[in-house]
Amino acid sequence: MSDTFEIRNLQAKVEDKPILKGLNLTIRKGEVHAIMGPNGSGKSTLANTILGHPKYTVTGGDILLKGESILDMETDERARRGLFLAFQYPCEVPGVRMSNFLRMACSARVGREIEVMEFFEKLEAKMKRLEMDEKWVKRYLNEGFSGGEKKRNEILQMMMLEPEFAVMDETDSGLDIDALKIVSHGVNELRGPNLGILIITHYERILRYIQPDVIHILVDGRIVKSGDADLAKHLEEHGYDWITKEVAA
Amino acid sequence: MNQTAWQRYQQLPLPTRRDVDWQHFDLRGLKLDNIEKRAQPVTVKLSGKVPTGVIFGELAKHRDAAKSHLGKSITIEERHKFTALHDALWDNGAILYVPRDVRVTEPLEVTYDLPNHGSASFPRTLVVLEPGAEATLVQKFTGSPAVHASGTEVFVQRGARLHYVSMQNFAPTTYDFTLKRAHVAQDAEVDWVIGMFGGALARYDIECVMEGRGGTSFMYGVGLGENKQQLGQFTRQHHQTGDTTSDLLFKNVLRDQAVSNYTGTIKVEKDSNGTNAYQSNRNLVLSDKVQCDTRPILEIESNQLRCTHGATVGRLDDNQLFYLRSRGLSLTQARQALIEAFLEPILARIQIESVREEFSRLIHAKVIR
Numbered sequence: 001m002s003d004t005f006e007i008r009n010l011q012a013k014v015e016d017k018p019i020l021k022g023l024n025l026t027i028r029k030g031e032v033h034a035i036m037g038p039n040g041s042g043k044s045t046l047a048n049t050i051l052g053h054p055k056y057t058v059t060g061g062d063i064l065l066k067g068e069s070i071l072d073m074e075t076d077e078r079a080r081r082g083l084f085l086a087f088q089y090p091c092e093v094p095g096v097r098m099s100n101f102l103r104m105a106c107s108a109r110v111g112r113e114i115e116v117m118e119f120f121e122k123l124e125a126k127m128k129r130l131e132m133d134e135k136w137v138k139r140y141l142n143e144g145f146s147g148g149e150k151k152r153n154e155i156l157q158m159m160m161l162e163p164e165f166a167v168m169d170e171t172d173s174g175l176d177i178d179a180l181k182i183v184s185h186g187v188n189e190l191r192g193p194n195l196g197i198l199i200i201t202h203y204e205r206i207l208r209y210i211q212p213d214v215i216h217i218l219v220d221g222r223i224v225k226s227g228d229a230d231l232a233k234h235l236e237e238h239g240y241d242w243i244t245k246e247v248a249a
Numbered sequence: 250m251n252q253t254a255w256q257r258y259q260q261l262p263l264p265t266r267r268d269v270d271w272q273h274f275d276l277r278g279l280k281l282d283n284i285e286k287r288a289q290p291v292t293v294k295l296s297g298k299v300p301t302g303v304i305f306g307e308l309a310k311h312r313d314a315a316k317s318h319l320g321k322s323i324t325i326e327e328r329h330k331f332t333a334l335h336d337a338l339w340d341n342g343a344i345l346y347v348p349r350d351v352r353v354t355e356p357l358e359v360t361y362d363l364p365n366h367g368s369a370s371f372p373r374t375l376v377v378l379e380p381g382a383e384a385t386l387v388q389k390f391t392g393s394p395a396v397h398a399s400g401t402e403v404f405v406q407r408g409a410r411l412h413y414v415s416m417q418n419f420a421p422t423t424y425d426f427t428l429k430r431a432h433v434a435q436d437a438e439v440d441w442v443i444g445m446f447g448g449a450l451a452r453y454d455i456e457c458v459m460e461g462r463g464g465t466s467f468m469y470g471v472g473l474g475e476n477k478q479q480l481g482q483f484t485r486q487h488h489q490t491g492d493t494t495s496d497l498l499f500k501n502v503l504r505d506q507a508v509s510n511y512t513g514t515i516k517v518e519k520d521s522n523g524t525n526a527y528q529s530n531r532n533l534v535l536s537d538k539v540q541c542d543t544r545p546i547l548e549i550e551s552n553q554l555r556c557t558h559g560a561t562v563g564r565l566d567d568n569q570l571f572y573l574r575s576r577g578l579s580l581t582q583a584r585q586a587l588i589e590a591f592l593e594p595i596l597a598r599i600q601i602e603s604v605r606e607e608f609s610r611l612i613h614a615k616v617i618r
Binding site for chain 2: 051053054055074075076079080084085087090091093094095096100101104105108109140157161
């Protein structure tokens with residue numbers, strides 16, 4: 001129990017539209033899962049619901065982090081307990097400096113004020129891994145960043161915060177091949193017995209660089225098929241049509 | 250007492266809500282009876298290293314030096330009742346006079362510690378920078394007078410540069426009427442940052458008169474309103490000459506039942522081609538009960554110029570809050586970070602670190618709670 005992230009029969013809606021219709025998933029630390037699905041299948045709803053975005057309402061089921069339900073927890077408490085979401089569209093926050101923000105976030109995560117020196121040493125090391133220029137830390141959070149820079153910044157935050165379970169929402173979208181390699185390299189370095197990862201993606205491409213242990217297919221708010229890496233290849237070759245037809249039948 | 254101004258004060262009617270500039274304000278708490286008998290002498294505290302030749306002191310003690318400019322900007326022609334009141338009753342204040350080509354490198358600071366409940370105070374400030382001079386002036390108004398009506402006349406002559414930070418943090422009972430007007434000559438620059446923090450009602454009229462080619466003015470301001478505070482900002486970018494630039498940004502953070510009215514006039518006179526005038530007013534509203542109005546007025550009589558204006562009234566952005574909280578920041582921390590971020594462009598204009606920190610402290614105390 002202490003090393004699992006478990007979604008049980010989750011149902012969620014946006015405004016009044018039901019999107020997730022009974023989703024089940026269990027991830028153990030050390031595992032990488034991928035959820036693939038066509039547009040509108042509920043991928044982003046899942047990502048946002050896990051972190052408690054106020055726009056999404058859970059109407060049934062449960063989400064358990066290390067055996068404890070998180071549904072009554074505020075977003076920030078979920079984060080402090082070790083959940084992380086790499087956003088599909090990280091928002092720009094002009095006026096908030098990267099370094100100040102990250103230090104606050106890291107302090108919140110560990111529950112104590114992190115010393116400046118200690119913080120910057122760690123930050124510099126992580127940035128080097130992601131081939132990020134040190135000028136970035138003086139910039140405002142995501143302001144004027146290119147799509148690729150924003151995604152890299154998400155991975156930087158993930159490295160700094162050291163979550164126990166991370167959800168990566170369409171991290172590959174908007175990345176050119178070089179940026180994708182850098183980002184994947186970063187994620188692969190984080191892989192290990194202390195972290196469970198859920199990759200949410202439309203395309204198989206990122207899974208060539210970050211190889212998942214399990215692949216799930218999400219259609220109409222439910223996981224309809226799970227399998228190994230071959231499933232992704234099959235989707236890449238045949239698209240989603242066959243599975244939606246199979247589900248409809 | 251200046252009798253002519255006093256007569257004008259008595260002739261001008263007390264503004265009412267029918268007056269478009271006053272429609273949002275409640276003046277019922279303002280007591281003007283026997284105002285001339287309630288006026289208290291103004292004392293100023295001065296600090297900073299004053300180079301030889303520079304005059305920085307009490308206005309009453311430097312009448313001769315002041316003579317050439319005093320009353321040249323604030324005149325009997327003023328249209329507002331409270332400016333006339335100030336002009337009628339002021340007796341002292343501060344003067345900064347910097348002779349030609351003298352650069353005052355350290356900031357000079359004047360604090361008006363104004364008297365208490367029931368009393369009234371009418372400080373005047375005169376700032377003259379002769380051609381090529383440079384200075385940084387910090388002006389602070391504190392205390393709890395019932396009525397405060399002040400006037401500041403600024404003359405920045407050819408090629409001179411003034412960095413000027415002014416703030417008030419009156420008690421929540423004070424009615425504050427303030428006029429600040431800067432005259433900017435050829436190739437001169439004035440760089441203002443204004444902080445409006447206290448008072449029951451604070452009405453500021455802030456004006457730049459661009460009189461010479463190549464002149465530049467930066468007018469930046471922050472206003473904070475809490476409880477039932479009333480905030481009025483009436484700015485005027487007056488381009489009398491072409492090839493001049495004025496850049497203005499006023500930002501307000503309002504909570505509880507605060508009332509705010511920003512009115513920004515850009516006036517470009519005939520034959521003032523090559524004018525650049527930018528005006529922006531941004532309001533961050535933290536409660537449903539806030540009343541916030543913003544109004545640009547353009548009076549433009551030249552053709553070839555660049556002029557932009559924009560205004561927004563908004564709340565904290567839900568997606569930004571979610572993003573910050575998804576990294577573990579509490580709601581309070583996230584709100585604080587976003588409010589600070591909103592005001593950052595104003596604070597960044599303040600070149601004196603201690604003053605910037607003081608602004609920051611006041612912002613924390615008033616709106617980040």
